[in-house]
Each structure stands twice: as structure tokens, then as C-alpha cells.
Amino acid sequence: MKTRLLFPLLLLLFSYSAFPQSFTMEQVGKFSFPSELTSSPVGEKIAWAMNEQGKRNVYFAEGPDFSPVKLTQFNEDDGQEISSLRFSADGHWLLFVRGGDHGGGNASSTVNALNMPTLPKVEIWKINLSTQKAEAVVEGDDFFIGPQNQLLFLKSGQVWKADLMDSEKPAQLFQVKGYVNALEFSPDGKKLAFTVSRGGHQLLGIYENQETPIHWIAPSFHRYSQPKWSPDGSQIAFIKTLGGSGAAFPLLEPRHVPWEIWVADVKAGEGKMLWKAPETLRGSYRYGFFAFPNAKELVFESYHEGWQHLFALDLASKNIQPLTPGEYMVEQIKLNAAGDVLVFSANTGSAKEDLDRRHVGSLDLKSKKLTWETSGEGIEAYPVKAGEKLAFLSATPQRSHLVTIKSGNETKLLQESSIPDDFPQSQLVKPKQISFKAPDGTTVYGQLFEKEGGAAKKPGVVFIHGGPQRQMLLGWSYMDYYSNTYAYNQYLAELGFVVLSVNYRLGIGYGYEFHRPAYGYYQGAVEYQDIKAGGEFLAALTQVDADKIGVYGGSYGGYLTALALARDSDLFKVGVDIHGVHDLDGRYDLPEGYEVAPDYEKAKEVAWKSSPIADLATWKSPVLFIHSDDDRNVEVSQTTDLIRRFEELEKPYEAVLIPGDTHHWMKWENMVRVGNLTADFLKKHLMEKKDGRP
Numbered sequence: 178m179k180t181r182l183l184f185p186l187l188l189l190l191f192s193y194s195a196f197p198q199s200f201t202m203e204q205v206g207k208f209s210f211p212s213e214l215t216s217s218p219v220g221e222k223i224a225w226a227m228n229e230q231g232k233r234n235v236y237f238a239e240g241p242d243f244s245p246v247k248l249t250q251f252n253e254d255d256g257q258e259i260s261s262l263r264f265s266a267d268g269h270w271l272l273f274v275r276g277g278d279h280g281g282g283n284a285s286s287t288v289n290a291l292n293m294p295t296l297p298k299v300e301i302w303k304i305n306l307s308t309q310k311a312e313a314v315v316e317g318d319d320f321f322i323g324p325q326n327q328l329l330f331l332k333s334g335q336v337w338k339a340d341l342m343d344s345e346k347p348a349q350l351f352q353v354k355g356y357v358n359a360l361e362f363s364p365d366g367k368k369l370a371f372t373v374s375r376g377g378h379q380l381l382g383i384y385e386n387q388e389t390p391i392h393w394i395a396p397s398f399h400r401y402s403q404p405k406w407s408p409d410g411s412q413i414a415f416i417k418t419l420g421g422s423g424a425a426f427p428l429l430e431p432r433h434v435p436w437e438i439w440v441a442d443v444k445a446g447e448g449k450m451l452w453k454a455p456e457t458l459r460g461s462y463r464y465g466f467f468a469f470p471n472a473k474e475l476v477f478e479s480y481h482e483g484w485q486h487l488f489a490l491d492l493a494s495k496n497i498q499p500l501t502p503g504e505y506m507v508e509q510i511k512l513n514a515a516g517d518v519l520v521f522s523a524n525t526g527s528a529k530e531d532l533d534r535r536h537v538g539s540l541d542l543k544s545k546k547l548t549w550e551t552s553g554e555g556i557e558a559y560p561v562k563a564g565e566k567l568a569f570l571s572a573t574p575q576r577s578h579l580v581t582i583k584s585g586n587e588t589k590l591l592q593e594s595s596i597p598d599d600f601p602q603s604q605l606v607k608p609k610q611i612s613f614k615a616p617d618g619t620t621v622y623g624q625l626f627e628k629e630g631g632a633a634k635k636p637g638v639v640f641i642h643g644g645p646q647r648q649m650l651l652g653w654s655y656m657d658y659y660s661n662t663y664a665y666n667q668y669l670a671e672l673g674f675v676v677l678s679v680n681y682r683l684g685i686g687y688g689y690e691f692h693r694p695a696y697g698y699y700q701g702a703v704e705y706q707d708i709k710a711g712g713e714f715l716a717a718l719t720q721v722d723a724d725k726i727g728v729y730g731g732s733y734g735g736y737l738t739a740l741a742l743a744r745d746s747d748l749f750k751v752g753v754d755i756h757g758v759h760d761l762d763g764r765y766d767l768p769e770g771y772e773v774a775p776d777y778e779k780a781k782e783v784a785w786k787s788s789p790i791a792d793l794a795t796w797k798s799p800v801l802f803i804h805s806d807d808d809r810n811v812e813v814s815q816t817t818d819l820i821r822r823f824e825e826l827e828k829p830y831e832a833v834l835i836p837g838d839t840h841h842w843m844k845w846e847n848m849v850r851v852g853n854l855t856a857d858f859l860k861k862h863l864m865e866k867k868d869g870r871p
Contacts, residue, residue, distance in 0.1 A: 198671060200601035202856060205664045205671075206230075206849045207597045208577035210657050211570055213262035213273070214559050218514040221564040222306075224248075224271050225580055226259040228657065229595070231845025233259045235273060235304065235311070236580075238591060240566060243582050245591050248304050249311045251275075256290025256843035257297060266324045270341055271304040274318050278839045280658070281809035285318040288807065290844035292837040301330060303341055315339045315347045324366035331357060336371065336384075351384050353391065359402065363410045368443075370394075370404040370413055378420040381413070383443065394441045395448035401439075405469040408516065414440045414469050417450075418462055425772045428765070428780040431695055436462035438477065438490060451495050455481050459689045470516040470542055476500070478510065483689045487519065487540070500540055501547060506686055507538070509655075513562035517542050520560040520567065522655075524648070524686050526552050530610045532686065533622060533651045537569050550583060554607075557581070558655035572653035574607040577660060605667050608651055608678070613714040619682065619691070621707045624651055626666045626676040627720070636725035636863035637715040639741075639749070640666055640678040641708060643732030645698070648686035649678045658841055662731070665852045672856060673864065674727075677715045681707035681737070699761035699784040705744070708737050712748050724750070725863045729855055731755035732811055732840065739789035739800075739819070746797035751862035753855045755803045756811045756840055759819040761788040793822060801858040802832040803851055810840040831858065 210228040217223070221240025226233055231254030237246045248271070251257065262273040276299035277285050287296045300313040301320050317339075319331040328339045332349075334356035339347045355373040362369055369384045379400035383392040394401075394413060399420045404413055417437045426432060433456050441448035454460040465478030466487070475490040482499070485506040489498045501507050505525035512519055519540040526536050526549070537550040537560045550567060551557040556578075560569035563582070571581040571590070580591040596602065608624035615621055627635075642649050642659065654660050666676045680686065682694045682704040696703040708728075716723035728749045730738040735757020742752045762785040768777065785791050804816040816832075823830050833854055835847055842848035 199604050200599075200668075200671060202664075202668050202852045203849050204597075204599050204601050205605070205668050206661075206845070206852060207600045208653065208660060208664055209579060209592065209596060210660055211236075211578055211580050211592075212559075212657065213260060214561055214568060214570060214580060215263050216514075216561040216563040216568060217264040217268035218266055219268040221566055222264065222268055223561065223563050223568045223580070223582075224262055224264065226262055226273070227592070227595075228845075230254060231256070233257065235259060235262065235271065236592075237271065237304075237306065238580075238582075240564065243589065243591060245580075246309070248309055254845045255297070256288050256838065258288070258843060261318075261320065263322065265322055265326045265341070267326060269306055270326065271306060272314075272320065272322065272328070273302050273304075274320070275300055275302050275313075277318060278809055278841060278843060280841050281839060283809045286809070288837075288839055288843050290838045290847065301328075301339070314341070317347075321360045321362070323362040323369075324364065327362070327366060329360060329369075331360075334358070336360065336369075351387070351391070353382070355380070359404065361404045361406060363406050364408060365410055368410070370406065372401055372404060372415075374400075377422065381415055381441075383413075392443075392446060394443070394446050395439070403464075403467045405467060405475070407469050408472060411443055412440055412469075413443055414438065414451075414467075414475055415448075416462075416467065425768065425774040425777075427776045428774045429696075429700055429776050429783065431458055431693075433458055434461040438467075438475065440475075440492065451475070451492065452490050452497060454479065457481065458693065459483055466510040468512050468516075470512055470519075474542075476512075476519065476542070478507070480689055485685075487521070489542070489545070498545070500545060501538070504688065505532075508685075509559050511561050518562055520550075520562055520569075522558045522560060522569075525549075530554075530651055533610050533624065533648070533680070535650065535655065537567070539567070554652070556650055556652040556655065570655055572655075574652040575602050575605040577653045578655060601671075604671065606670050608666075610651055611677070611714070613710055615682075615706045615710045617703075617706065619707070621682070621710060622680045622687070623711060624649060624678045624680075626670040626674075626678070628670050628673065631673050633720065634722040634725075635673055635675050635720055636727065636859075637675045637677065637718070637721040638669055638859060638863075639708065639712050639715060639726070639728045640676055641681070641728065641730030641734035641737045641741075642678070642684070643730065643734045645681070645683035645704070645733040646685050646692065648680055648684050658731075661842065661848050661852070665855060668852060668856055669859070672860060674859070675715065675718065675721050677711055679708055679711040681711075683733075699764045699787050700780070701783055702740065702787040705737060705740050708741055709745055709748065712741065712745070716748065727751045727753075727859045727863050729753035729755065729859065730757070732757065735811070736789070740792075742798045742800055743789045743792035743796040746795060749798055751799045751859060753801045753803065753858055754816075755851065755855070756805065756808055756813075757789075757815065758811055759789045759815050761785070790819060790822060793826060793828070796828065799858075799862055800830050801854065802830060803835070803854060804833075805835040805838040805840065805842075805847070807837055808840045 213226040234249045260279045304311045317330045336350045355375040359372045381394040381401040438452045460481035487500040507521045510521040522535040537557045556572045567583040570578040572578040582589045735754045741749045
């Protein structure tokens, strides 16, 4: 009799842990992450930065064999990123910035993730490729290299010059009122185009030397940006947008943001409009690719047809030609040194799943022939041309990104031998593309992570990405933050959770209306219905226990996690809110002067009601808050203030503050710690009984 009673009891106790764990968070966190892939203007040379468990270094390879060479020796997990990697014009030097956090605001501010008594510096470094010697040039950031190996950088909104040969001390190049924010050398290196913000307008100027007055190009009361020289240096193209602040239009009504493409004669300084974007919401201005590749045309990126695409603008006729037609988006666009080939990544291919992947395309600007260079189940991103060869990052659902070389139909994977022996590549699951409907009928996509076998009923977790202008993929992400969360999702699946990663509205990859819906974020949080529908979809799966649904996310995903827990605790039983946003009514400052938007008070009310703090009365689910206190993307006060409200209401919570690090877990050890904290909290509430047993 006792035996018969014990057997069903054992089934109950072990219902959520039917298979053993085969890898740890630390092991899956050892994924490789290359970034900053760049190619030399001359020869078949490439370079990239590689993050290996927090040790970030520069690697170099040259054709024909492209054998990787490690050029730096930064061998500590110290949180010092490498960014802005690029070659000099002659291909003899590599330059980069070490330090800072270029994924957030205040990017040039030093990061002290080790909490050392002396702050690290943010510095411009150089590597002599002949001697392979790496050394700091100057404390600074935002550098530019000219055709004659001139090295300029921006400091406090002014232009400074440095010397690669160390024969001169860094010095300010010229003085100008306002805040310089962009530089562009002329093809011969003798002139410098720059844009300078002067409050409500932004000018385009040309500096030549100390004896010549600055030459202003078509000065107006507008904002000029992205100056591009013609190949012969006689013309300069730029983007023109409105200046000033404008009338107090209704805040809750979407409005078109106009923009134009102009070209000017450099000598005369007179400009003319070539193209004006359609006066539609789709045609609104957004920063995108812009180039002057040859004497006949400009190439630019625009959303005006409903997808992010490339267009050629004929200078003579002013007609535009679509270069990448279809229902997909292009990004990570690069022009080769010769100016006749564009390469990019896009979410398209022969399979429906390619909507949630990236493949590389190339475009011959002379013939306008579009060629898809990659296909299949992988993720290929950030392509560059290295002479006639193609280099890009490539990953699969199980192998993280590595640099890959394509020559003709042959491909070569670099640094595959550097994958750690205990990285659990073969144990990782292949996420499945799923889709479901939101209550208003919008189709929402996602990826489902599930390990085969296990219990008949498993706990589920909804993962919510940040951004929100992001897209999670059917494989390792090409962004470091989302490679982290992809590893988290794989680890949760390994533990026995069924994980649903939701690509909610405001994200990219599904067209303009999905990316820019009305009433999103602080104007109504329309995207939250996608999260709730995802939770209900997950709960309805036959293999998922509907009473065991958790949720987690970071940044904007932390905001939506808090919203889910506050509004729908009956569905989302537990959550981990990582550096989330919680109070949105501060999005609107008190207007100055007499004129106020007619719906100002309504907009403030909507922002408040879009905030998690507006629904604290119905927040019943356990929560773990995680935040670092040098966060440059979401102020740590967003969590500090919410925790105070929890304490005033005597609501239970758990919290972890990580001093010194930033939004992006610059220290690898902290990234792994956050993954473990997240998994342990979800496991405690969704897998373990009250006595702590499984």
C-alpha cells in the first residue's frame, strides 16, 4: 500500500526535472562574439574585435589564406570594450577606441566595472601593422581618418588633430562656435566638411587651412547632416531637415517628419534639392545609409515604401530607382573602397523562417544586379568587401558568431578552433519559428526554445527583448546584448523550461506599420497586448503547465515584464525585471511659455497609465529586480523608485544591485551572474515546491 502511494508522489516531486542538466550557465556563456568587422581600403585585409569571456582583443587576417593574428594582449575581464575599429587609408595602420560604452548614452564616459580606485581611460589606440605594435595615441573618442592618414577626433564639440607618427602633440585644429558632430574629408584630403549644431539649426561648413575662412554651404535656418563628397570633390550632398522646435501640435497624433536630399557646388556654396521624401508617416525622416558612390548618383536608405530599402537617386533626372525591392528590410550596409559594390544583410530567403534570420546580399551599382551571397539556416551579418572577397559574421542556432570569408562559392570559417572545449554547442536546441494573433488581429512572431523529452507538463517562460527596435532571430544574435539573452534562453531550455521569445510591435523586421504602430510605449503601450497574447499562446501549448508561466526581460523588456506582472499576475506567476523602465509620465516636460499642446494633460495621463507603477495594486507575482548603477540607457533611479514604492506598500520583492557596470554587462562575470540569478529565481518559483525540493 505504501509503495503504491509513494510512486505517484515521486512523479509529482520530479514532474519538472525529468532529465539531467548537461551544461551550466558559465559554459553556454563562453560563446564567441566578434564585432567591429572592417576591411582595408587596399588589399585583402580585414580586422575585428573578439570578446572571449570578457577579454576583448583585436585580430587581423590577410588574404589569400586569412590566418587570424592576435594584435593586442588585453587578457583580463575588465569591462573595457573595443569600438570604432578601422584601417588607415593606406592599409598600414589599425585604429580603435578602447573603453566607454558605445551602446548607450554618455558613450565616451569611462567604465569602471572592476571598481578600481583609479578610473580607466577612454583612449584612441593605434596598431602599426608592419611591427604589430599596439599603443595608445591620445585620450579621446569619435575619431576620423583622412586619405593622407590624418587623424582627427572630437573633444567637447571641437575638432582636434593627432599624429600617427608621434611627431606632434595633439592640438585643436580650428575653433568654431557650436558643437561639431560630424566630419568628412574631401577625396584628396585637403578639405574637411563638418556639421556644427548651433541650437535650433545645424550648419554645414568646409575647413581648408588656418589662413582661409570657413566656407558655409547654403546656410539656412534648417538642420544639415550626413555630408558626403562627390568622388572628384567638386560637390557635396547632405540631408536637410526642419530647424527650430515648431508649433505645439497634439502629442498623441503621429506626424510626418519631413526630410530632403540636397547637393551643393562646393566652390560656389549654392545648393539645390534633389529629392523630397513623400509626406507620409512611412516617409518620415530616420537616420539611414547615405553615400555618393559615383559622379552620376546618390544611394540612400528609406522607409517610404513600407520596408527599409536602398534607392539610387540620379543626379541629372532626379529620379529614384529602388535597388532592393521586396517585403524584407536591409541593414548593416557597406560600400566597398572602389565605390561600385554595396553589401548588406537582410531578413529574406526562400524559406518562411528567413523572415527571422539574416542573409548577406551584394549589389553591383553599375548593373544594379542584386545577388544573394548566403542562404540556409544560419545568421549572416555585418558584411564587408575585402578586395574581391567577402567577409561577414556567421552563426547557426547552435554555434555562435565567427568571422567567415567567402571567395566565389567557397567559404572559410575563421577561429573555429578557438571555441572552448566545454562550450555546449551540440546540446543547444534549435528554436522554432511560431506566430500567433494579438487581440486586434496583428500577427506576432516569436521563437520557441524547448528541449526534447522531459515532463508531460513543463513550466513556461516568456522572454521580452529590449530596444524596442530589435528582432530576435532563429539563431545567435549579431548584437552582444542579445547573444547574452540567447544564451540565457538556451540555458532555461536546458533546465526544462519552454521559452517563448516574443518579437512584439515596435520591433524591426516586419514592416513600417509593425515597427511604428500608433499608441505605443508611453502613448498607450499597444505592444503589451502582444506580450499577453504570447503568454496565453505559451500557456495553451499541450506540453506547458498553464499555472507555471514566468516572464523576464531587460531594458524595454524589463518595462514590459513589469507591465505583465502588474497587469496580469494571474497569467504571469513570476518575473525577473532587468534594468526596466517603470515611470513614464516624466516623458513630458512642463511646457515653457504660453503655448501648450491641446492634448498635453491627456498625454500625461496616458503616459502614467502606460507605466507599471500605475498598476501596482494588482501586482501580486514575485519579482526579482536587477540593475547596475552605471547604466547609461535606463537610469538606475527607475528601479530605485519602484523599490521604494514596493516598500511603502509592503510588497515583497527580491533585488540585486551591481555597482560599477553598465546596461550591457561589460564585465563577462556579471553577464553570467545575471543569467544565473534569472534562472535560479524562475526555477525557485516555477519548478521547486515550498520545501525547496523539485
